Amino acid sequence: MKVLGIDPGLDRTGWAVLERRGGGDITLCSAGLLHTSKESSLPQRLEYIFNEVGKLAQLYKPDCAAMEEMFFLKRAITVSQTIQTRGVILLAAHMNCLTVNSYAPKKVKSVICGSGTAEKAQVQRMVQLTLKLQDLLRPDDVADAAAIGICHLKTAPLTSKINTAAAFEQKLAAARKAQIKN
Numbered sequence: 280m281k282v283l284g285i286d287p288g289l290d291r292t293g294w295a296v297l298e299r300r301g302g303g304d305i306t307l308c309s310a311g312l313l314h315t316s317k318e319s320s321l322p323q324r325l326e327y328i329f330n331e332v333g334k335l336a337q338l339y340k341p342d343c344a345a346m347e348e349m350f351f352l353k354r355a356i357t358v359s360q361t362i363q364t365r366g367v368i369l370l371a372a373h374m375n376c377l378t379v380n381s382y383a384p385k386k387v388k389s390v391i392c393g394s395g396t397a398e399k400a401q402v403q404r405m406v407q408l409t410l411k412l413q414d415l416l417r418p419d420d421v422a423d424a425a426a427i428g429i430c431h432l433k434t435a436p437l438t439s440k441i442n443t444a445a446a447f448e449q450k451l452a453a454a455r456k457a458q459i460k461n
Contacts (some may be wrong), residue, residue: 280299281297281308281342281430282298282341282344282428282432282435283295283332283338283343283344283428284297284344284345284429285332285360285399285427286317286423286424287347288361291314292312292313292331293313293419293420293421294310294311294312294335294424295416295428296331296335297428298388298427305377305410305432306410307410310424310425313328315330328332328368329367329368330371332372333371333374336372337375341377341437343377343380344368344379344380345380346379346381347382347427348381356395364408382430382431387426388401388415391406391409391429391430399419401423402422403419405426409429410429432441
């Protein structure tokens with residue numbers, strides 16, 4: 280499975296393409312930062328992010344995308360801009376036939392470090408160790424995107440099995456109900 284991890288932000292959107300073959304190690308295919316200029320208008324900045332995420336999807340052909348969920352106790356303007364950025368990322372993913380899986384920051388930290396309250400430095404170090412990198416991924420936005428991708432790759436197989444089992448249970452219940460009516 281190959282995933283495009285995204286840490287959304289209007290000014291800086293971190294991205295990382297990670298792959299896991301079979302049940303083996305997770306490898307980093309590529310990573311980077313989409314940076315928009317504050318001199319550009321909001322629509323121009325959003326268009327740039329939309330286009331670049333589309334290009335990443337076409338270039339790396341991930342199976343899906345994973346993005347951090349919204350969690351803010353900051354200024355309203357920051358929240359608004361990040362929501363809009365998430366929107367264009369979701370649209371770009373949809374236009375490239377990618378499902379987007381969202382993860383809360385505490386979930387990512389818990390999967391990566393074993394604690395939902397891990398510090399940013401701990402997350403960066405665990406990303407480095409998981410991906411067997413010589414150096415930390417920088418800047419933070421790129422490391423966060425990789426962490427989100429790792430979280431997805433580590434949790435998706437179990438989530439898929441749970442969803443399959445739940446769907447089977449629903450079909451079984453419906454079949455039983457239909458049998459009782461007859």
